[in-house]
Amino acid sequence: MAQITIVDPVTRIEGHMKVQVTIDTVGGKQQVTDAQCTGTQFRGFEKILIGRDTKDAPYITQRICGVCPVSHATAASMAIEHAAGVTVPTNARILRNLVLGANFIQSHILHFYLLAALDYITPPASAPFTPVWNVDLMRNSSMQQIATNFITAITMRREAHEMAAIFAGRMPGLSAIQAGGFSAKPTSSMISNFSGYLNKLINFINNNYVPDAQLLSSAYSDYHQIGKGSGNLIAYGVFDLDDTSNPSRLLKRGVVYNSNLTSVQTLSTSKITESVTNSWYDNTTNNLNPAKGTTITVDPATKPSAYSWLKAPRYNSKPCEAGPLARMWVNGDYRQGISVMDRHMARSLETQKVANSMITWLNQLTAGASEYTTCVSPFSKSGEGLTEAPRGALGHWMTTSPSTTLAPNGMAAINNYQVITPTCWNASPKDTSGIHGPMEQALIGTPVSNASQPIEVLRVVHSFDPCMSCAVHVMRPDGKPVTIIKGEPEF
C-alpha cells in the first residue's frame, strides 16, 4: 500500500527545502511513485532592486546566495555592461574568471565532502554530523579514505576562499567585482600567492577529490541507474576566453533535449516559459513567456493545490537540468550517462578542468595593467548577464529607467530586474501539463529499502547540489518594464 513520506528539512543543502514522496511497491520492488519538491522560502530580491542605482546590483544580488555570490556579482555586472555597451579590460575578464573559478573549487569540494558524502560514509562521531539514519553506509572498507579526506576538505574549501579573497577582498560578500571591471589591481606578489594556493588545491583535486568520486561511483555503482531525471540539459556557458561580445568559453553554451543527447542546440532565451499552476502565484500569470509575465504572489492558504515558491521554468516546454553534468555534457567532456553518480563524477572532473585552466589564466594576467573602466548605465536600456553558478546556469536580466525616473543620486535606476537560477530549473514543481521538474522526475522510480529512512531520496536530491535561496526568484528575462502591483510582493 502506498505511503507518503515527508523529508523536511532536507539538510545539507543551501536554503530551505521539503521533499514529499509517495512510496509503493511496483513489480515487487518498493520505490518512489510520485514526488513533490518544495522550495519553502522566498525573499523578493528583484523587487528590492527596483529604483536603485544599477551599480548596486552586483553587491545586492550576491546576497541572494552566500555559496554562489561570485556568480551573482558576475551576472549582474555583465547585465549592466551589456546595457551600457561596455567591454571590460582583459585583466578584469581574467580576474573574474580566477575568482569565479576559485569559488567553483570551493563549492564543489564543499558539496562532495560536507554535503553529499554523509549519505555514504560514517560521519565524525560528533554533532552536528551525528546522528544519521542507520542505512547502508561504507559499502567497502576503502571508503575510509573519503571519511579521512572529509576533515582535509574543510581546510581545502577554506583555502579556496582565501585564494579568491586575494583578488576579491573577502569571501563571501566580495567587493571587487564591479560593473566596468574589477577594483583590485594584480601585483606580482598577489599572483604568486594565488599560484601557491592553486597548486595545493590542484594536488588535492587530483589526488583526493577525483579519486574519491571515482571510488564512490564504483562502490555505489547501482546509482548509475538511479536518478536520471528529465534527460534534458541546459548550460549558459562560463569562463569567457576572449574579449568579444560572443566569446569562446571554457564551458560552452547550449541545450540538449528530446532524447537527442549528442546534438547540442543553440540556446535561445526566448524559448523559456514559466508555469505557476503548482506555485504560490496568481493564476492569471500562468504559462506566459517570461518576457510578458507579471508576478503576483498569493498567500499559500488561498492556493492549497500549489506546493512551492519556485515557478516551473521550461525550455521549449521541456524541464531541463542545469549543473556541472549539463555543462560537461554540452561541452563534450563527459557523456557517460545521466544519474546520481554521473553528477558526482562530472562535478569532480569539472573541478579539475577549471583548476587546471586557472594556471593558464593566472599567467595571462598583466601586473599593473588596467582592470577597470567607467561604466555608466544609459536610460531605458536592457541588459542580459548569462553565466554559471557552481550548481548550474544563472541569468540576470535588467532594464534601466527612462530619464524621467532617476535613482536617488541622479543616475539611471533599475526599472526591472529578474534572476533565473539553476535550482529553479532543477527543483521546479510540476507545470500546467502535469510534467514534473527534473529533480522530481529523478526521484520517481528510485528504489527505497526503508520508507521511514529514505536515504535513496536524499542521495538523489543531493546529487543536484540544490541551492534553494538562489532558486526562489522569478524571471522575466526580457529586460522590458513591467507593472508592479503595489502592496504585492514581487520578486
Next chain:
Amino acid sequence: MKVTRREFFNYCAGSAATLGLASTLGPLQKALAASSGPPIIWLKGASCTGCTVSLANRISSSAPVDLADLLIHTIDLVYHPTLMGATGDLAVQSLLNAAAGKFILAVEGGIPTIYNGKTCTIYTQNGIDITALAAVQVLAPKAAAVLSIGTCASFGGMAGANPNPTQIKSLSAATSVSTINIPGCPPHPDWIVWTIAQLLSGVTPTLDSSNRPTALYGSTVHSQCSRRSSSWATSLASTGLCNGNLGCKGRQTHADCPTRLWNNETNWCVGTVSSSGNGADSLCQGCTESGFPDKFAPLFSTNGATPSGHKVVDKPSCMTCHTSGRPD
C-alpha cells in the same frame, strides 16, 4: 561542549590578548571548571547561508583553529540545517531534544512575517509546516542566550531592504527577546566564535546601543584604515587613496576589518595593495550597521555623482572638521 581545558584556555587567552581584554581572563578561567556547556541550536530564517560559509572560513592559531576543531572539539552544535548529518524527522528530533533543556539559540537570516510567516517554513512537525517565525517565537524565550548571526537577523539586513517584500523583522523584533547581535554581511568568523566562547564561559559581553559586543564593534572602520591620511580617490581605478568620496562607508561603520582582515588575514573590502600584500581596493558598504543597505544607498556612488564618473560632494562637510582637507 567537548572542549578540553587546555584548548579552551588557549582560545580564550588568545582572543583576549588579541582584543586587549586581559581583565576578562578571570571569569573565563573560572568557567573552565565546567565540563559541559549548553548545546547550540542554529536556525536559518530568510538567509543566504553566507554567515555559515563565513563561519566555515574560521582559521586561527588559537583553538578552535578552524571549523572542524570548532564543531568536533569545542561546541555542541546539535542543529544546523547546512552542516548536520541528520535529515527530516531525525533532524527535528535533535532540535526538540535540545530545546527541552538548556540551550543557546543562534539564528541566521531575518524573520519574514507576511502571510503569517509562510514565505519561510523550516521544518515539518506532525505533518504541519513550521514557519521560522513560529519556531523562533517558541525557542527564543526559552533560550539561555539568543544570538543574531549576521545583519539580517540583527537588523533585517539585505532581504529586509525597502520595500521589504516579505515584511522581514529582526530576530529581536519578531520575538520581543533581547539578542546579542553579531552583524556583518557576512560577519567575520572570529566575531561569531569569540562571542560564543564568551557565553560558554559564562561571560556576557558588553554591548553597544545596537546590542553588538563593544570589543568587536567599538571603533569605526575609517579610524583604523591605513588610507585615512591619504588623498581623495576619484575613481576605483586608483589605489591606496581614501575612497570616502566614491561611497566608502568606513566613517559610519563600526567593525575591526582593517586590523583583523578577512580570510586568514588575506585581505578586506578596502584592502590596500602593498609590495607584499593583497588588495581589493574597493569600498566599505557599512554591512555591520543597523539600516544597511538602505541607510547607505546608493552603495557604489555618492549622491550627486555625475554620469561622467564621480564627483566630490562630501568633501566640504569633511573640511568642516579636517581643515587640511585630507580625509583623516
